[in-house]
Amino acid sequence: NAGVTQTPKFQVLKTGQSMTLQCAQDMNHNSMYWYRQDPGMGLRLIYYSASEGTTDKGEVPNGYNVSRLNKREFSLRLESAAPSQTSVYFCASIPGQGRYGYTFGSGTRLTVV
């Protein structure tokens, strides 16, 4: 059982570069999420996808785009990376909309220099 898998685990980017963070889940969950974790800030929701083909903005969406490629995969794209996007990014999923415990991936540690 892989659960939620994120790639890459680590990445260093130069300011202005672009990259895509990948997330895949094998639990047949409907809803998927991208969070960023910063010291002293907790986790903040970037984007959300209730189901394949739908996405919605969370608390801090600026500078990011997402794609729900299919039910399994939910990618996060940084078009022009900025130092303020240095963070640890977590992907999560739940069976459907509602109030369940989320399953988290192991995170991507991104540094923008």
Added chain:
Amino acid sequence: AQRVTQPEKLLSVFKGAPVELKCNYSYSGSPELFWYVQYSRQRLQLLLRHISRESIKGFTADLNKGETSFHLKKPFAQEEDSAMYYCALSGKYRRGADGLTFGKGTHLIIQP
């Protein structure tokens, strides 16, 4: 707006002592509340859900709607409890999107 407050950034207690991690929330509806734990550089793991009223690893948490609190408690701390603990609320973001709102976390250190 929904909000979760964890007033303590850091909590240090000795092994065997009782532990209480505070969590207060603000939400206009009927929230679902959770505690998550993150051991050093690992993924977040669900510790407790208030709707299940369970005890995991000796931890319990009771939802107090009058005080809008969901404090996490353990009567006797163990060294392996050292971790970051996040209180989280499930409600509604703008545009009807579900999502978890997290507190800023409490770093629990258990001293031997």
